Amino acid sequence: MTRFIIRRLLLSIPVLLGVVILVFILARVIPGDPCRAALGERATDEICDAFRARYGLDRPILIQFLTYIGNLATGDLGDSIRFGRPVSQILVERLPVTVELTVYALIFATVSGISLGRLSAIRRNSPIDVATMIVANLGVSIPVFVLGLFFAYLFAVVLKGTPFSLPPSGRLTPGVEVIPLAQAWGLQDLGGPPRVILDFLSNINTVNAIVTLNGSLLVDTLRHMILPAVALGTIPMAIIARMTRSSLLDVLGLDYIRTARAKGVRERDVVSRHGMRNALLPVVTVIGLSLGGLLSGAVLTETIFNLAGIGRTITEAIQGRDYIIIQGVVIIVAIIYIVVNLVVDISYALLDPRIRLT
Amino acid sequence: MTLHAEPLNTGIADPLADQKPVSLLRDTLRNILRQRSAIVGLTVLAFLVFVAIFAPVIAPFDPTQVLLGIEDTATPRLAPCIHWLGCSMDQPQHLMGLDGNARDVFSRVVFGSRVSLQIGFLTVGFAIILGTIIGSIAGFFGSRIDNLLMRLMDVILAFPSLLLAIAIVTVLGPGLINAQLAIGIVAIPVYSRVMRASVLSIRDQDFIAASRALGESSGGILRRRIIPNALTPLIVQGTLGIAGAIIDVAALSFLGLGAQPPLAEWGSMIGDERNAVFSAPHLILVPGIAIIVTCLSFNLLGDGLRDALDPRLNR
DSSP: OHHHHHHHHHHHHHHHHHHHHHHHHHHHOOSSOHHHHHHOTTOOHHHHHHHHHHHTTTSOHHHHHHHHHHHHHTTOOOBOTTTOSBHHHHHHHHHHHHHHHHHHHHHHHHHHHHHHHHHHHHTTTSHHHHHHHHHHHHHTTSOHHHHHHHHHHIIIIITTTSTTOOOOSSSSOTTOOOOOHHHHTTOTTOOHHHHHHHHHHHHSHHHHHHHTTOHHHHHHHHHHHHHHHHHHHHHHHHHHHHHHHHHHHHHHTSHHHHHHHHHTOOHHHIIIIIIHHHHHHHHHHHHHHHHHHHHHHHHHHHHHHTOOSHHHHHHHHHHTTOHHHHHHHHHHHHHHHHHHHHHHHHHHHHHOHHHHHO | OOOOOOOOOOSSOOTTTTSOOOOHHHHHHHHHHTOHHHHHHHHHHHHHHHHHHTHHHHOSSOTTOOOBTTBTTOOTTOOOBOGGGTOOTTSOOBTTOBOTTSOBHHHHHHHHHHHHHHHHHHHHHHHHHHHHHHHHHHHHHOHHHHHHHHHHHHHHHTSOHHHHHHHHHHHHOSSHHHHHHHHHHHHHHHHHHHHHHHHHHHHTSHHHHHHHHTTOOHHHIIIIIIHHHHHHHHHHHHHHHHHHHHHHHHHHHHTTSSSOTTSOOHHHHHHHTGGGTTTOTHHHHHHHHHHHHHHHHHHHHHHHHHHHHOGGGOO
């Protein structure tokens, strides 16, 4: 097992390096002068020279690349052209929103996807099965931005005044305060990486609310998260439901299931104890794979629901031609994605001994 | 000289006489038409192609024409006016109302079908061609080239697809062609992997060795022997990929990186009017449903094709 993990870790190094190189190249081949793109057409030559010197754009490309790698290794992603602030600082503020949204969406997709798929497989060819499969087919054909806007209209306009009405925009109702954990615990003087981690966690409202036992903050956060999370989670839910159904149907046709039934095991236990355990293996892979789609979809969902996460950051950076931010966000998200896939692969190997041996 | 001979009159009926030869194509077609989802998908798709071809006849207005000042009653985001539902006859008919620039939404949706179908086929076609080339080179020549190309594909797959596409469009500049190029590039690894897997499974079979013994060149073997044998999984993957490509390009247009105004494209129609969703939801609903129906038809067709063409499922 250790050998498998080490080999898998080593294999991801060239991919990581490739990602870094690709993003570096993409950021350098943006057409036009980055200075004029950032500061406007009327920037004088002197200002532009100073600009190039500040961002190291006047040095040889190889030196630029090595500096970039060196900075990356120390967590320095450069300063945003538009805001003049470090990109890493912007990420600490905004990545938590995306993480929160993605995790809620993944929970929704996994729980409802597996239960729908299971129900569908047990009642094969029943109206429930047909309905579930229609929903699953529709789910993979709906763009997340269409579904998000449908939901926003349905829950904020049609259901307005009913108990089901939900806020269609923002993270919190105006007036609801979030106290940063560093302030709540009197740790303002804390610095370095522990502070970064503390601020990161503090900006995940759910974590903040639970840690500080702030009930009203938790309720408000959840109310604002339902619509975006369900919209974002629908496509993976559909994929997971289809996978669970076909995988469970395959497993339920195997001999050991018949043996279990012949022994007199209750049908419910046959499905959950014997069937689901083996059927879930391919589902785990699909869940891991759907993370890429979730991160892509987060860009659109955040734009629709006005959530200031990295998706919104990137769309704003595109409009402001702030390629330092684009570069930083894309690289961090790609690294997160690679690491999560690594974790999924390893957990898959833990679940299925056959993987380790090949 | 002819080899044709009169059948011997032995008085015994030829057992093969009334058995028609089974053509592979016809067999495949019959298998496809046996799939209910494929039929539904094909029917809807045929309807969409019909709408796209006859768009100028079906659409009552020019999709890019601003009707402000041309029609007295025209205002931005005018509600739908359908005569036989009781809309006053002196008002010009707009089945789905007007958009924020006072253009006829129905005409824009109809013309949008042209754009979206073209997006689907071109983007996936581009990805399949490049993916096939890369995958077959990797699979056929193996060793170092294989390793290099497949690691390159891994790098592309290491990004959430839409994010990489956004980065590429930022480099190339916004526009429909660039958006399609970006989505196409991001999709290449899928097809190159499918192609490589097929090549690897065929490469060492006897009929390839036979071709080689007959003196066929590597390129000839690749083109005439291996690629035709690997087409099936590519077609299935490609059909499912079209739905994804349409959604992804629409997403880029929604963000303002794809189709530029005044082109009638469903994604950008939704993007332009997204703030009007609370007051004029039909401006989102109509192009939204158009995207869903189109993608659903390709997904159904793809599922049907997979079930029909996969020999392992023929029970």
